[in-house]
Amino acid sequence: MSFAINPRRTFAIISHPDAGKTTLTEELLLAGGAIHMAGAVKSRGNQRRAHSDWMKIEQKRGISVTSSIMTFEYDGIVCNLLDTPGHEDFSEDTYRTLTAVDSAIMVIDAAKGIEAQTLKLFEVCRLRDIPIITFINKVDREGRDPFELLDEIQEALALDVAPVVWPIGMGAQFSGCFDLRANAYQAPDQDGTRYARSIACQGLGDRLLDPLIPEEVLATARENAELAAGAYSEFDPEVYRSGHLTPVIFGSALKNYGVKALIDLIAAEAPEPGPSPAEPRTVSPSEDKVTGFVFKVQANMDKNHRDRVAFMRICSGRFRRGMKLRQVRTGKDVMVHSPIMFMAQDREIVEDAAPGDIVGIPNHGTVRVGDTFTEGEQLRFTGIPVFAPEILRRVRLGDTTRIKQLRGALEDLAEEGLIQVFKPTIGAQWIVGVVGALQLDVLAERAKQEYRVDIAYEDLPYEQARWLRAPDAKAMAAFTEHQQSAIVLDRNDLPVFLAKSAWELEYKAEKNPEIEFLKTREI
């Protein structure tokens, strides 16, 4: 593929499980001509398999655990769609994926409104002022009142809402949607099953619609749309791009309502790749020289090759296949022979790529999450977080002759960001730390499938972990020596303090004001 001069839109879809993210992804890819048949992303029934579902655990649980990246073209625009894990537990992978996008789509189930997971992901977007388009899905089913949903978004997210596609009835009365921006009625086909045609008119009040929609349903929709126009903000692209307003589309991914409006909105209004924060200077996408950072590493994507792919977001310049890039952390130059891009159903070698694109760099463990690549400049992209784990377990190995494989599994999966691994300063058994309990299941399952190691977990008396930092090396040495049994080292040999309770942590912090106890650190 070679389309380095086309504009880019790099965005993620975020949602709570079951809100309809997979279905919407599929419809977007269909709209972009990247796939030709609905069902290619995740086939229905007991053979649920998404493009990113290469893990058995995903199939068992029917959830998407790993994130994937898909590139397609729509209306001359190259869209890079990044999937985020939507399960209830949370991994750092999700946060990091959001560092690589310029905007996000939030999918909400019309019957449920904002759920815990969406709220958490949303907070991350707010932190970074990532502009969000909200897609309220499943309006073909009985859902909550549109006003209630809009008010909830407005309040929970502290964000102005601007409805841009309005539902005409919901559930049994559902009769299509109205695109308020395009002034077009999205009418169902004869069976009423799918969005079939767009009827242009002068607004929802246009008499042209009278014979097409049941009288009562239309009257209510007209009244509500008018009320909504008075009660909520008008869509202002600038305010949306600054991250303070979310346009809201009421639609149905399954029946294709609102999907075209969504992709048209992304194409017309979503932000282009912007400047990327780095030390010692911010990088502009218009610079000539290539720069990028790695936000994700995935091991064993291709079971036959046992390879790893590092996902790099291009931040500036025009990347070309075969070019030499400096890995700033190691100072080594790396020739990128076979960079890959991920199409809907395939991966393919990419000849060139532009800012906003995600390029996969196959490697054997030399590239890490957080790595910056440049054409020689000493730069470091910032803002890629690591979070203190909330669950800590000691790893026990069933068959001790497999110790080497265990080390490999832990190192690889820590590299991917699935888990964090700590070495005690006393004793030899590894400790793993995760943000959500599901990650422990994923670790055990992948260790078994990919490394043939059976592992079990032992509880630890610790509940909290904090990185330690102190300007005074002597104070640090004194503290770590005194607390030796509660000190572990992370993969970079940085000291981490394990506390038995929040109370203990607070107590230690109070008693040792010269030491900082950090909940997050940057890679």
Ligand code: G4P
């Ligand atoms: P997820 O990736 O966010 O977890 O959600 P997914 O797309 O898998 O959708 C979850 C369920 O909701 C699926 O039904 C899907 O068919 C349904 N769904 C998605 N969008 C709509 C919509 O606009 N309207 C209606 N009525 N349903 C929708 P399922 O029965 O769990 O799975 P399946 O057997 O249909 O695959």
